[in-house]
Amino acid sequence: MTGRQPEPVSGKVSDRTSENILLEVTDLTVRLSSGVPAVDRVSFRIRRGECLALVGESGCGKTLTALSLLHSVPVEVGESRAASLKLAGREISNPPGSELREIRGGRISMIFQDPRAALDPLFTVGDQMVETLRSHLPLSRSRAVQQALSALEEAGIAECRRVFRSYPHQLSGGQCQRATIALALSTGPELLIADEPTTALDVTVQRQILDLLIGLGRKKGLAVLLITHNLSVVAQLADRVLIMYAGQIVESAQLEEIFSGALHPYTRALLDCLPALDQPPAEPASIPGTVPQPGEWPSGCRFRPRCAFAAPGCEKEQALEAFGRESGRLARCWRSAGIDFTGSGGGAP
Ligand SMILES: Nc1ncnc2c1ncn2[C@@H]1O[C@H](COP(=O)(O)OP(=O)(O)O)[C@@H](O)[C@H]1O
Ligand SMILES: [Mg+2]
Structure with a gap:
């Protein structure tokens, strides 16, 4: 306890x-x-x-x-x-x-799992950045080009002029994601x-x-x-x-x-x-x-069918409750107050 x-x-x-x-x-x-x-x-x-x-x-x-x-x-x-x-x-x-x-x-900017899907394949990275910048900020074209290049540079792209002129398919996945990060951050x-x-x-x-x-x-x-x-x-x-x-x-x-x-x-x-840090890499x-x-969510605690700590009482709806006054810490498990989960796994065996 x-x-x-x-x-x-x-x-x-x-x-x-x-x-x-x-x-x-x-x-x-x-x-x-x-x-x-x-x-x-x-x-x-x-x-x-x-x-x-x-x-x-x-x-x-x-x-x-x-x-x-x-x-x-x-x-x-x-x-x-x-x-x-x-x-x-x-x-x-x-x-x-x-x-x-x-x-x-x-x-609010959003970047996604697949950076290629976030970029339009028909336009160069630079054209997309300039258009996005000018749709959000009152910039001349040359000012927008400068701002886009510096955003690419800030995103760690060494050859920012080449990437600026490239279509998404001409870039590696990592370069594409750097470009989408630059695009997402360019509008501030x-x-x-x-x-x-x-x-x-x-x-x-x-x-x-x-x-x-x-x-x-x-x-x-x-x-x-x-x-x-x-x-x-x-x-x-x-x-x-x-x-x-x-x-x-x-x-x-x-x-x-x-x-x-x-x-x-x-x-x-x-x-x-x-x-574990001391184990050789294995399948996740x-x-x-x-x-x-x-x-198909079960009634009460939705994790109940997979939970090693499930007990009578878990079939009731669980509220998100505060633990401790200072940190704003919350948990949705009535057993959290009484069980130390840190010792063994929470997944069902
Ligand atoms: N495009 C979609 N069409 C139909 N159902 C969807 C779609 N996107 C999400 N859902 C439903 O909403 C659930 C939650 O989706 P999502 O928010 O994408 O989950 P997560 O990002 O956590 O993987 C999915 O399991 C699916 O049932
Ligand atoms: Mg998702």
Whole structure:
């Protein structure tokens, strides 16, 4: 027994530095076109200048959450709705078209897993950058060209003039991702969303791209929402972590709290999949079982069928509850108060 006692919280998490909040999301839900929710009343905040990681296996609703922040969930996929969505204190849950254009790619930029898909194959990198810059900022063409070249240089591209004149297919995956990072940052956004930004890249360049992304974010004082299925990606980069499972946030904590003692068995199970530092590299481990699809979520705790700690009581709906007054730490597991999950794996045997 640890003696930690949960303190129920209402929708808003107390925060003494609320003036530093850049984005505040309250009760965001995404319904698929079938009417079934795929993201279920998600609430979180991003502070200015912080790197917040959103972590969970594939199919948990991370990408739909991110797209919702830009009102970019494709209509044929579904519809997002939030009780409130505030950017720098201003409500943007239902912005007029002109404001939405200013937000998308201006105040909030997003980069994706596949950098080639983010670039138009019919135009050179330079033409795309110049057009994006001029659609958001009052720049002459020559000024926009200069700004694009310096953004490419800042993104670690040595031959920035060649890359500027290249079509996406003429570049390596790593160069393409550097170019999309340059494109995303060139308009001076306040928030950068990076959705699995290195998953499609060679292992050798993954680390470089992550370091670049987070380094540029820090240098420019940007808030970064880093989305990944792999906790090891966030290990040295994020300030805070949100763990997502089956459409819900199940844990929210500072990075070091996650690695020193996860509160939710799902977080524990993700940690157990990380390779041990003293072991030779092996096939990546995975949690037994699969994430239930939207519409097939079990009642009560959605991780219950895969959880080694499941017990009578887990079939009841679990609230996201606060642990400790200071850190804003949250977990959605009634057993977190009484069980030390750090000893053994949280995944079912
Ligand atoms: N384009 C789509 N068409 C149909 N269903 C989708 C689509 N995108 C997402 N979904 C549904 O929403 C769930 C969550 O998707 P997503 O947000 O992409 O998860 P993640 O990014 O965590 O892998 C998926 O498992 C799927 O059931
Ligand atoms: Mg995704």
